[in-house]
Amino acid sequence: MTSAPPPTGRRQRLGSELRKLRERAGLTATEAATCIGGNQARISNIEAGRYGVSADRVRTLASHYGCTDKELVEALAAMTGERKRQWWEEYRDILPAPLLDLAEVEHHAHHLRGAITGHVPGLLQTPEHAREIFRHAVRTLTPPDVEHRVSFRIKRQAVLFREDPVPYQVVIHEAALRIQVGGPAVHRSQLDHLLSMSELDHISVQVIPFEAGAFPGSGQSIYYAAGPVPQLDTVHLDQTHGLAFIDGAEPLSEYRVLFERMAAVALTPSQTREFIGKIAATS
Structure with missing residues:
Protein backbone atom coordinates (compact mmCIF):
# COMPACT_ATOMS: atom_id res chain seq x y z
CA MET A 1 0.00 0.00 0.00
CA ALA A 78 -8.19 29.46 -5.32
CA MET A 79 -5.65 27.55 -3.20
CA THR A 80 -7.74 24.37 -3.49
CA GLY A 81 -8.10 21.89 -6.30
CA GLU A 82 -6.33 18.75 -7.36
CA ARG A 83 -2.68 18.60 -6.48
CA LYS A 84 -0.64 18.73 -9.68
CA ARG A 85 2.90 17.48 -9.70
CA GLN A 86 5.22 20.46 -10.10
CA TRP A 87 8.90 20.48 -11.01
CA TRP A 88 10.08 20.76 -7.40
CA GLU A 89 8.49 17.41 -6.54
CA GLU A 90 11.38 15.61 -8.23
CA TYR A 91 13.52 16.83 -5.33
CA ARG A 92 11.10 15.51 -2.67
CA ASP A 93 13.46 12.81 -1.34
CA ILE A 94 16.64 14.71 -2.11
CA LEU A 95 16.32 18.14 -0.48
CA PRO A 96 14.73 19.34 2.79
CA ALA A 97 10.97 19.84 2.49
CA PRO A 98 11.12 23.59 3.38
CA LEU A 99 13.12 24.22 0.20
CA LEU A 100 10.32 22.70 -1.84
CA ASP A 101 7.82 24.83 0.06
CA LEU A 102 9.89 27.90 -0.84
CA ALA A 103 9.74 27.05 -4.55
CA GLU A 104 5.97 26.60 -4.23
CA VAL A 105 5.58 29.97 -2.50
CA GLU A 106 7.62 31.68 -5.23
CA HIS A 107 5.62 29.96 -7.97
CA HIS A 108 2.33 31.36 -6.64
CA ALA A 109 3.62 34.76 -5.46
CA HIS A 110 2.12 37.93 -6.94
CA HIS A 111 5.40 39.72 -6.35
CA LEU A 112 8.65 39.11 -4.48
CA ARG A 113 10.80 41.37 -2.36
CA GLY A 114 14.21 40.68 -0.92
CA ALA A 115 16.60 42.61 1.31
CA ILE A 116 19.99 40.89 1.46
CA THR A 117 22.96 42.19 3.42
CA GLY A 118 25.54 39.41 3.11
CA HIS A 119 25.24 37.81 -0.33
CA VAL A 120 23.72 38.06 -3.78
CA PRO A 121 20.12 36.78 -3.65
CA GLY A 122 19.59 33.24 -4.90
CA LEU A 123 17.21 34.21 -7.70
CA LEU A 124 19.97 36.37 -9.20
CA GLN A 125 22.94 34.04 -8.71
CA THR A 126 24.89 32.38 -11.52
CA PRO A 127 25.38 28.59 -11.27
CA GLU A 128 29.09 29.07 -10.53
CA HIS A 129 28.39 31.56 -7.75
CA ALA A 130 25.70 29.33 -6.24
CA ARG A 131 28.03 26.32 -6.37
CA GLU A 132 30.67 28.16 -4.34
CA ILE A 133 28.06 29.29 -1.81
CA PHE A 134 26.93 25.70 -1.24
CA ARG A 135 30.50 24.42 -1.02
CA HIS A 136 31.00 26.69 1.97
CA ALA A 137 27.64 26.02 3.63
CA VAL A 138 27.49 25.66 7.41
CA ARG A 139 26.62 21.98 7.03
CA THR A 140 29.16 20.21 4.86
CA LEU A 141 27.54 18.96 1.67
CA THR A 142 28.76 16.14 -0.53
CA PRO A 143 29.53 16.99 -4.17
CA PRO A 144 26.24 15.39 -5.35
CA ASP A 145 24.32 17.36 -2.69
CA VAL A 146 25.96 20.56 -3.90
CA GLU A 147 24.92 19.87 -7.48
CA HIS A 148 21.35 19.06 -6.45
CA ARG A 149 21.10 22.38 -4.64
CA VAL A 150 22.63 24.30 -7.52
CA SER A 151 20.19 22.80 -10.04
CA PHE A 152 17.28 23.44 -7.67
CA ARG A 153 18.29 27.08 -7.19
CA ILE A 154 18.62 27.68 -10.92
CA LYS A 155 15.24 26.06 -11.62
CA ARG A 156 13.66 28.36 -9.01
CA GLN A 157 14.77 31.28 -11.15
CA ALA A 158 12.22 30.27 -13.80
CA VAL A 159 9.64 32.46 -12.01
CA LEU A 160 11.57 35.45 -13.39
CA PHE A 161 11.56 34.19 -16.99
CA ARG A 162 8.14 32.64 -17.54
CA GLU A 163 5.44 34.22 -19.72
CA ASP A 164 4.00 36.04 -16.69
CA PRO A 165 7.20 36.72 -14.69
CA VAL A 166 6.90 37.50 -11.01
CA PRO A 167 7.87 41.14 -10.27
CA TYR A 168 10.97 41.13 -8.08
CA GLN A 169 12.36 44.01 -6.02
CA VAL A 170 15.60 43.43 -4.15
CA VAL A 171 17.86 45.55 -1.94
CA ILE A 172 21.48 44.40 -1.62
CA HIS A 173 24.24 45.78 0.59
CA GLU A 174 27.51 46.77 -1.06
CA ALA A 175 29.32 44.14 1.03
CA ALA A 176 27.60 41.38 -0.93
CA LEU A 177 28.98 42.86 -4.15
CA ARG A 178 32.54 43.10 -2.87
CA ILE A 179 32.99 39.52 -1.64
CA GLN A 180 34.79 37.59 -4.39
CA VAL A 181 32.88 34.33 -4.14
CA GLY A 182 34.72 31.76 -6.27
CA GLY A 183 37.54 34.10 -7.27
CA PRO A 184 37.82 37.04 -9.70
CA ALA A 185 36.37 35.33 -12.77
CA VAL A 186 33.27 33.99 -11.01
CA HIS A 187 32.87 37.30 -9.20
CA ARG A 188 33.00 39.35 -12.40
CA SER A 189 30.56 37.01 -14.13
CA GLN A 190 28.17 37.34 -11.20
CA LEU A 191 28.31 41.14 -11.29
CA ASP A 192 27.70 41.15 -15.05
CA HIS A 193 24.73 38.82 -14.59
CA LEU A 194 23.33 41.03 -11.83
CA LEU A 195 23.60 44.05 -14.12
CA SER A 196 21.86 42.20 -16.93
CA MET A 197 19.01 41.05 -14.69
CA SER A 198 18.56 44.55 -13.24
CA GLU A 199 17.74 45.84 -16.72
CA LEU A 200 14.61 43.68 -17.02
CA ASP A 201 11.39 45.64 -16.58
CA HIS A 202 10.02 43.39 -13.81
CA ILE A 203 13.22 43.36 -11.74
CA SER A 204 14.35 46.24 -9.53
CA VAL A 205 17.78 46.08 -7.88
CA GLN A 206 18.93 48.66 -5.34
CA VAL A 207 22.23 48.79 -3.47
CA ILE A 208 22.87 50.20 -0.01
CA PRO A 209 26.45 51.57 -0.22
CA PHE A 210 28.90 51.48 2.65
CA GLU A 211 28.69 55.26 2.89
CA ALA A 212 25.03 54.98 3.97
CA GLY A 213 26.35 53.86 7.36
CA ALA A 214 23.93 52.23 9.79
CA PHE A 215 20.52 51.50 8.33
CA PRO A 216 17.23 49.83 9.35
CA GLY A 217 17.49 46.05 9.23
CA SER A 218 21.29 46.05 9.23
CA GLY A 219 22.50 42.46 9.46
CA GLN A 220 19.14 40.98 8.48
CA SER A 221 17.93 39.30 5.33
CA ILE A 222 14.28 39.45 4.33
CA TYR A 223 12.53 37.49 1.60
CA TYR A 224 8.93 38.60 1.21
CA ALA A 225 6.43 36.81 -1.03
CA ALA A 226 3.17 38.66 -1.58
CA GLY A 227 -0.02 36.65 -1.97
CA PRO A 228 -3.24 37.68 -3.72
CA VAL A 229 -4.31 39.45 -0.50
CA PRO A 230 -2.05 40.77 2.30
CA GLN A 231 -3.30 38.10 4.74
CA LEU A 232 -1.69 35.46 2.53
CA ASP A 233 1.75 37.06 2.33
CA THR A 234 4.75 35.07 3.57
CA VAL A 235 8.19 36.01 4.88
CA HIS A 236 10.99 33.49 4.44
CA LEU A 237 13.96 33.61 6.79
CA ASP A 238 17.11 31.64 5.97
CA GLN A 239 18.64 30.74 9.32
CA THR A 240 21.60 28.60 10.36
CA HIS A 241 19.33 25.87 11.73
CA GLY A 242 17.07 25.86 8.67
CA LEU A 243 14.34 27.75 6.86
CA ALA A 244 11.49 29.49 8.65
CA PHE A 245 8.24 30.86 7.23
CA ILE A 246 6.44 33.74 8.92
CA ASP A 247 2.76 34.45 8.21
CA GLY A 248 1.38 36.18 11.30
CA ALA A 249 -0.37 39.50 10.65
CA GLU A 250 1.79 41.54 13.05
CA PRO A 251 5.24 40.32 11.91
CA LEU A 252 4.19 40.60 8.26
CA SER A 253 3.28 44.24 8.85
CA GLU A 254 6.61 44.86 10.58
CA TYR A 255 8.58 43.28 7.74
CA ARG A 256 6.71 45.37 5.16
CA VAL A 257 7.71 48.54 7.00
CA LEU A 258 11.29 47.34 7.48
CA PHE A 259 11.70 46.59 3.79
CA GLU A 260 10.40 50.02 2.80
CA ARG A 261 12.83 51.67 5.22
CA MET A 262 15.75 49.67 3.80
CA ALA A 263 14.75 50.54 0.23
CA ALA A 264 14.50 54.20 1.17
CA VAL A 265 18.20 54.44 2.11
CA ALA A 266 19.38 52.49 -0.96
CA LEU A 267 20.46 53.92 -4.28
CA THR A 268 17.84 54.16 -7.01
CA PRO A 269 17.80 51.36 -9.62
CA SER A 270 19.58 53.55 -12.19
CA GLN A 271 22.19 54.67 -9.64
CA THR A 272 22.61 51.04 -8.65
CA ARG A 273 23.39 49.92 -12.21
CA GLU A 274 26.06 52.58 -12.46
CA PHE A 275 27.41 51.58 -9.04
CA ILE A 276 27.60 47.85 -9.91
CA GLY A 277 29.22 48.70 -13.24
CA LYS A 278 32.04 50.56 -11.48
CA ILE A 279 32.65 47.62 -9.12
CA ALA A 280 32.67 45.19 -12.05
CA ALA A 281 35.12 47.35 -13.96
CA THR A 282 37.67 47.13 -11.15
CA SER A 283 37.13 43.45 -10.29
Whole structure:
Protein backbone atom coordinates (compact mmCIF):
# COMPACT_ATOMS: atom_id res chain seq x y z
CA MET A 1 0.00 0.00 0.00
CA THR A 2 1.44 3.38 -1.00
CA SER A 3 1.51 6.12 1.58
CA ALA A 4 -0.22 9.43 0.98
CA PRO A 5 2.04 12.20 -0.30
CA PRO A 6 3.12 14.68 2.38
CA PRO A 7 1.10 17.90 2.54
CA THR A 8 2.54 20.78 0.59
CA GLY A 9 3.31 24.07 2.26
CA ARG A 10 0.49 25.67 0.27
CA ARG A 11 -2.08 23.16 1.54
CA GLN A 12 -0.80 23.61 5.09
CA ARG A 13 -1.13 27.39 4.74
CA LEU A 14 -4.71 27.00 3.52
CA GLY A 15 -5.51 24.82 6.52
CA SER A 16 -3.85 27.27 8.86
CA GLU A 17 -5.89 30.18 7.50
CA LEU A 18 -9.12 28.19 7.86
CA ARG A 19 -8.18 27.42 11.45
CA LYS A 20 -7.61 31.13 12.14
CA LEU A 21 -11.08 31.93 10.76
CA ARG A 22 -12.67 29.19 12.88
CA GLU A 23 -10.93 30.31 16.04
CA ARG A 24 -11.91 33.94 15.45
CA ALA A 25 -15.51 32.75 15.17
CA GLY A 26 -15.16 30.99 18.52
CA LEU A 27 -16.12 27.60 17.11
CA THR A 28 -14.71 24.18 17.94
CA ALA A 29 -13.67 21.76 15.22
CA THR A 30 -16.71 19.64 16.07
CA GLU A 31 -19.04 22.61 15.63
CA ALA A 32 -17.38 23.55 12.36
CA ALA A 33 -17.75 20.02 11.00
CA THR A 34 -21.54 20.21 11.07
CA CYS A 35 -21.68 22.59 8.12
CA ILE A 36 -19.85 20.18 5.78
CA GLY A 37 -21.35 16.95 7.08
CA GLY A 38 -18.07 15.78 8.58
CA ASN A 39 -16.61 15.26 12.01
CA GLN A 40 -13.98 16.82 14.23
CA ALA A 41 -11.23 14.63 12.77
CA ARG A 42 -11.94 15.81 9.23
CA ILE A 43 -11.74 19.48 10.19
CA SER A 44 -8.51 18.82 12.10
CA ASN A 45 -7.00 17.04 9.09
CA ILE A 46 -8.05 19.85 6.73
CA GLU A 47 -6.52 22.45 9.05
CA ALA A 48 -3.30 20.43 9.29
CA GLY A 49 -3.10 20.18 5.50
CA ARG A 50 -3.40 16.40 5.52
CA TYR A 51 -6.75 16.44 3.68
CA GLY A 52 -7.61 18.44 0.62
CA VAL A 53 -10.76 20.55 0.52
CA SER A 54 -12.83 21.87 -2.38
CA ALA A 55 -13.33 25.53 -3.20
CA ASP A 56 -17.04 25.22 -2.43
CA ARG A 57 -16.32 23.80 1.01
CA VAL A 58 -13.87 26.61 1.70
CA ARG A 59 -16.62 29.10 0.91
CA THR A 60 -19.10 27.15 3.06
CA LEU A 61 -16.72 27.07 6.01
CA ALA A 62 -15.87 30.77 5.63
CA SER A 63 -19.58 31.64 5.59
CA HIS A 64 -20.16 29.46 8.66
CA TYR A 65 -17.32 31.33 10.36
CA GLY A 66 -18.89 34.69 9.56
CA CYS A 67 -16.02 35.84 7.30
CA THR A 68 -17.21 38.74 5.15
CA ASP A 69 -13.87 39.43 3.43
CA LYS A 70 -14.79 38.24 -0.07
CA GLU A 71 -11.31 38.80 -1.48
CA LEU A 72 -9.75 36.63 1.23
CA VAL A 73 -12.37 33.90 0.81
CA GLU A 74 -11.86 33.74 -2.96
CA ALA A 75 -8.10 33.74 -2.53
CA LEU A 76 -8.41 30.78 -0.16
CA ALA A 77 -10.78 29.02 -2.57
CA ALA A 78 -8.19 29.46 -5.32
CA MET A 79 -5.65 27.55 -3.20
CA THR A 80 -7.74 24.37 -3.49
CA GLY A 81 -8.10 21.89 -6.30
CA GLU A 82 -6.33 18.75 -7.36
CA ARG A 83 -2.68 18.60 -6.48
CA LYS A 84 -0.64 18.73 -9.68
CA ARG A 85 2.90 17.48 -9.70
CA GLN A 86 5.22 20.46 -10.10
CA TRP A 87 8.90 20.48 -11.01
CA TRP A 88 10.08 20.76 -7.40
CA GLU A 89 8.49 17.41 -6.54
CA GLU A 90 11.38 15.61 -8.23
CA TYR A 91 13.52 16.83 -5.33
CA ARG A 92 11.10 15.51 -2.67
CA ASP A 93 13.46 12.81 -1.34
CA ILE A 94 16.64 14.71 -2.11
CA LEU A 95 16.32 18.14 -0.48
CA PRO A 96 14.73 19.34 2.79
CA ALA A 97 10.97 19.84 2.49
CA PRO A 98 11.12 23.59 3.38
CA LEU A 99 13.12 24.22 0.20
CA LEU A 100 10.32 22.70 -1.84
CA ASP A 101 7.82 24.83 0.06
CA LEU A 102 9.89 27.90 -0.84
CA ALA A 103 9.74 27.05 -4.55
CA GLU A 104 5.97 26.60 -4.23
CA VAL A 105 5.58 29.97 -2.50
CA GLU A 106 7.62 31.68 -5.23
CA HIS A 107 5.62 29.96 -7.97
CA HIS A 108 2.33 31.36 -6.64
CA ALA A 109 3.62 34.76 -5.46
CA HIS A 110 2.12 37.93 -6.94
CA HIS A 111 5.40 39.72 -6.35
CA LEU A 112 8.65 39.11 -4.48
CA ARG A 113 10.80 41.37 -2.36
CA GLY A 114 14.21 40.68 -0.92
CA ALA A 115 16.60 42.61 1.31
CA ILE A 116 19.99 40.89 1.46
CA THR A 117 22.96 42.19 3.42
CA GLY A 118 25.54 39.41 3.11
CA HIS A 119 25.24 37.81 -0.33
CA VAL A 120 23.72 38.06 -3.78
CA PRO A 121 20.12 36.78 -3.65
CA GLY A 122 19.59 33.24 -4.90
CA LEU A 123 17.21 34.21 -7.70
CA LEU A 124 19.97 36.37 -9.20
CA GLN A 125 22.94 34.04 -8.71
CA THR A 126 24.89 32.38 -11.52
CA PRO A 127 25.38 28.59 -11.27
CA GLU A 128 29.09 29.07 -10.53
CA HIS A 129 28.39 31.56 -7.75
CA ALA A 130 25.70 29.33 -6.24
CA ARG A 131 28.03 26.32 -6.37
CA GLU A 132 30.67 28.16 -4.34
CA ILE A 133 28.06 29.29 -1.81
CA PHE A 134 26.93 25.70 -1.24
CA ARG A 135 30.50 24.42 -1.02
CA HIS A 136 31.00 26.69 1.97
CA ALA A 137 27.64 26.02 3.63
CA VAL A 138 27.49 25.66 7.41
CA ARG A 139 26.62 21.98 7.03
CA THR A 140 29.16 20.21 4.86
CA LEU A 141 27.54 18.96 1.67
CA THR A 142 28.76 16.14 -0.53
CA PRO A 143 29.53 16.99 -4.17
CA PRO A 144 26.24 15.39 -5.35
CA ASP A 145 24.32 17.36 -2.69
CA VAL A 146 25.96 20.56 -3.90
CA GLU A 147 24.92 19.87 -7.48
CA HIS A 148 21.35 19.06 -6.45
CA ARG A 149 21.10 22.38 -4.64
CA VAL A 150 22.63 24.30 -7.52
CA SER A 151 20.19 22.80 -10.04
CA PHE A 152 17.28 23.44 -7.67
CA ARG A 153 18.29 27.08 -7.19
CA ILE A 154 18.62 27.68 -10.92
CA LYS A 155 15.24 26.06 -11.62
CA ARG A 156 13.66 28.36 -9.01
CA GLN A 157 14.77 31.28 -11.15
CA ALA A 158 12.22 30.27 -13.80
CA VAL A 159 9.64 32.46 -12.01
CA LEU A 160 11.57 35.45 -13.39
CA PHE A 161 11.56 34.19 -16.99
CA ARG A 162 8.14 32.64 -17.54
CA GLU A 163 5.44 34.22 -19.72
CA ASP A 164 4.00 36.04 -16.69
CA PRO A 165 7.20 36.72 -14.69
CA VAL A 166 6.90 37.50 -11.01
CA PRO A 167 7.87 41.14 -10.27
CA TYR A 168 10.97 41.13 -8.08
CA GLN A 169 12.36 44.01 -6.02
CA VAL A 170 15.60 43.43 -4.15
CA VAL A 171 17.86 45.55 -1.94
CA ILE A 172 21.48 44.40 -1.62
CA HIS A 173 24.24 45.78 0.59
CA GLU A 174 27.51 46.77 -1.06
CA ALA A 175 29.32 44.14 1.03
CA ALA A 176 27.60 41.38 -0.93
CA LEU A 177 28.98 42.86 -4.15
CA ARG A 178 32.54 43.10 -2.87
CA ILE A 179 32.99 39.52 -1.64
CA GLN A 180 34.79 37.59 -4.39
CA VAL A 181 32.88 34.33 -4.14
CA GLY A 182 34.72 31.76 -6.27
CA GLY A 183 37.54 34.10 -7.27
CA PRO A 184 37.82 37.04 -9.70
CA ALA A 185 36.37 35.33 -12.77
CA VAL A 186 33.27 33.99 -11.01
CA HIS A 187 32.87 37.30 -9.20
CA ARG A 188 33.00 39.35 -12.40
CA SER A 189 30.56 37.01 -14.13
CA GLN A 190 28.17 37.34 -11.20
CA LEU A 191 28.31 41.14 -11.29
CA ASP A 192 27.70 41.15 -15.05
CA HIS A 193 24.73 38.82 -14.59
CA LEU A 194 23.33 41.03 -11.83
CA LEU A 195 23.60 44.05 -14.12
CA SER A 196 21.86 42.20 -16.93
CA MET A 197 19.01 41.05 -14.69
CA SER A 198 18.56 44.55 -13.24
CA GLU A 199 17.74 45.84 -16.72
CA LEU A 200 14.61 43.68 -17.02
CA ASP A 201 11.39 45.64 -16.58
CA HIS A 202 10.02 43.39 -13.81
CA ILE A 203 13.22 43.36 -11.74
CA SER A 204 14.35 46.24 -9.53
CA VAL A 205 17.78 46.08 -7.88
CA GLN A 206 18.93 48.66 -5.34
CA VAL A 207 22.23 48.79 -3.47
CA ILE A 208 22.87 50.20 -0.01
CA PRO A 209 26.45 51.57 -0.22
CA PHE A 210 28.90 51.48 2.65
CA GLU A 211 28.69 55.26 2.89
CA ALA A 212 25.03 54.98 3.97
CA GLY A 213 26.35 53.86 7.36
CA ALA A 214 23.93 52.23 9.79
CA PHE A 215 20.52 51.50 8.33
CA PRO A 216 17.23 49.83 9.35
CA GLY A 217 17.49 46.05 9.23
CA SER A 218 21.29 46.05 9.23
CA GLY A 219 22.50 42.46 9.46
CA GLN A 220 19.14 40.98 8.48
CA SER A 221 17.93 39.30 5.33
CA ILE A 222 14.28 39.45 4.33
CA TYR A 223 12.53 37.49 1.60
CA TYR A 224 8.93 38.60 1.21
CA ALA A 225 6.43 36.81 -1.03
CA ALA A 226 3.17 38.66 -1.58
CA GLY A 227 -0.02 36.65 -1.97
CA PRO A 228 -3.24 37.68 -3.72
CA VAL A 229 -4.31 39.45 -0.50
CA PRO A 230 -2.05 40.77 2.30
CA GLN A 231 -3.30 38.10 4.74
CA LEU A 232 -1.69 35.46 2.53
CA ASP A 233 1.75 37.06 2.33
CA THR A 234 4.75 35.07 3.57
CA VAL A 235 8.19 36.01 4.88
CA HIS A 236 10.99 33.49 4.44
CA LEU A 237 13.96 33.61 6.79
CA ASP A 238 17.11 31.64 5.97
CA GLN A 239 18.64 30.74 9.32
CA THR A 240 21.60 28.60 10.36
CA HIS A 241 19.33 25.87 11.73
CA GLY A 242 17.07 25.86 8.67
CA LEU A 243 14.34 27.75 6.86
CA ALA A 244 11.49 29.49 8.65
CA PHE A 245 8.24 30.86 7.23
CA ILE A 246 6.44 33.74 8.92
CA ASP A 247 2.76 34.45 8.21
CA GLY A 248 1.38 36.18 11.30
CA ALA A 249 -0.37 39.50 10.65
CA GLU A 250 1.79 41.54 13.05
CA PRO A 251 5.24 40.32 11.91
CA LEU A 252 4.19 40.60 8.26
CA SER A 253 3.28 44.24 8.85
CA GLU A 254 6.61 44.86 10.58
CA TYR A 255 8.58 43.28 7.74
CA ARG A 256 6.71 45.37 5.16
CA VAL A 257 7.71 48.54 7.00
CA LEU A 258 11.29 47.34 7.48
CA PHE A 259 11.70 46.59 3.79
CA GLU A 260 10.40 50.02 2.80
CA ARG A 261 12.83 51.67 5.22
CA MET A 262 15.75 49.67 3.80
CA ALA A 263 14.75 50.54 0.23
CA ALA A 264 14.50 54.20 1.17
CA VAL A 265 18.20 54.44 2.11
CA ALA A 266 19.38 52.49 -0.96
CA LEU A 267 20.46 53.92 -4.28
CA THR A 268 17.84 54.16 -7.01
CA PRO A 269 17.80 51.36 -9.62
CA SER A 270 19.58 53.55 -12.19
CA GLN A 271 22.19 54.67 -9.64
CA THR A 272 22.61 51.04 -8.65
CA ARG A 273 23.39 49.92 -12.21
CA GLU A 274 26.06 52.58 -12.46
CA PHE A 275 27.41 51.58 -9.04
CA ILE A 276 27.60 47.85 -9.91
CA GLY A 277 29.22 48.70 -13.24
CA LYS A 278 32.04 50.56 -11.48
CA ILE A 279 32.65 47.62 -9.12
CA ALA A 280 32.67 45.19 -12.05
CA ALA A 281 35.12 47.35 -13.96
CA THR A 282 37.67 47.13 -11.15
CA SER A 283 37.13 43.45 -10.29
